[in-house]
Amino acid sequence: MISVLIPAKNEAGNIGTLVGEVAAALSPVCRFEVVLVDDGSTDGTAAEFVQACKDLGAQGQLIQHQASVGQSTAVATAARHAQGRFLVTIDGDGQNDPADIPELLRAAQEIAPSTEHFCIAGYRKNRQDTEWKKFQSRIANGVRQRLLNDQVPDSGCGLKLIPKQTWAVLPYFDHMHRFIPALVCRIGGTIRVVPVNHRARSVGVSKYTAWNRLWVGLVDMAGVAWLARRAKRPVIAGHQQVAPADHEKPA
Numbered sequence: 001m002i003s004v005l006i007p008a009k010n011e012a013g014n015i016g017t018l019v020g021e022v023a024a025a026l027s028p029v030c031r032f033e034v035v036l037v038d039d040g041s042t043d044g045t046a047a048e049f050v051q052a053c054k055d056l057g058a059q060g061q062l063i064q065h066q067a068s069v070g071q072s073t074a075v076a077t078a079a080r081h082a083q084g085r086f087l088v089t090i091d092g093d094g095q096n097d098p099a100d101i102p103e104l105l106r107a108a109q110e111i112a113p114s115t116e117h118f119c120i121a122g123y124r125k126n127r128q129d130t131e132w133k134k135f136q137s138r139i140a141n142g143v144r145q146r147l148l149n150d151q152v153p154d155s156g157c158g159l160k161l162i163p164k165q166t167w168a169v170l171p172y173f174d175h176m177h178r179f180i181p182a183l184v185c186r187i188g189g190t191i192r193v194v195p196v197n198h199r200a201r202s203v204g205v206s207k208y209t210a211w212n213r214l215w216v217g218l219v220d221m222a223g224v225a226w227l228a229r230r231a232k233r234p235v236i237a238g239h240q241q242v243a244p245a246d247h248e249k250p251a
Contacts, residue, residue, distance in 0.1 A: 003084030007074030008092030012044040013203035019052040021098040033059040040068030091158035097197035104161040117166040117189035122159035122196035150182035
């Protein structure tokens with residue numbers, strides 16, 4: 001099973017369509033669930049999600065935060081409740097295209113037999129954003145590559161796939177969703193980049209500004225670089241399970 005994780009705040013008008021697109025993309029391919037974390041919305045995001053799941057016959061989970069705590073914490077809540085082997089993160093604004101998820105899954109199935117930890121990262125090659133937002137991303141991506149060398153050209157893309165067992169060993173902190181590839185590299189995981197579609201937002205407004213996207217991100221990069229430098233990955237030379245002798249077993 002795949003769990004599609006959607007963090008959302010005030011995305012009524014986008015969520016119903018997004019759930020329909022997820023169902024259209026994955027129903028012919030695999031079993032799936034959609035896990036929506038409503039991060040303190042004040043509109044009809046939750047009700048729209050529930051109705052879309054019922055109308056489509058899609059398996060879903062709705063988790064509601066009492067107050068907004070941010071995208072990373074919303075993703076972490078969704079991952080904790082997810083039932084799937086693979087977790088797919090996707091933004092709730094409809095700019096990521098669910099039709100790309102099967103390609104991420106194919107890449108994961110190629111890697112999974114030989115690799116315990118990995119991340120399949122989407123790359124928005126033709127971004128449908130303002131020039132100002134794309135300028136901010138170019139700066140952030142350039143600095144990130146110098147500091148972290150996380151092997152991805154676009155860490156801000158919300159469309160990613162990682163095994164649940166990989167997520168379970170990543171450190172949690174606010175804004176961590178922007179650094180998932182770097183954190184996977186830190187534990188010796190494999191990164192694969194898949195070009196994905198990107199669409200203009202049709203409803204609502206972005207929750208990010210130059211301050212909370214770029215400048216705060218630069219501070220976070222320094223913290224992730226600190227974590228990476230202190231990572232140690234032991235090589236297991238042997239592992240034995242020793243059973244007690246028969247006469248030592250309790251009656």
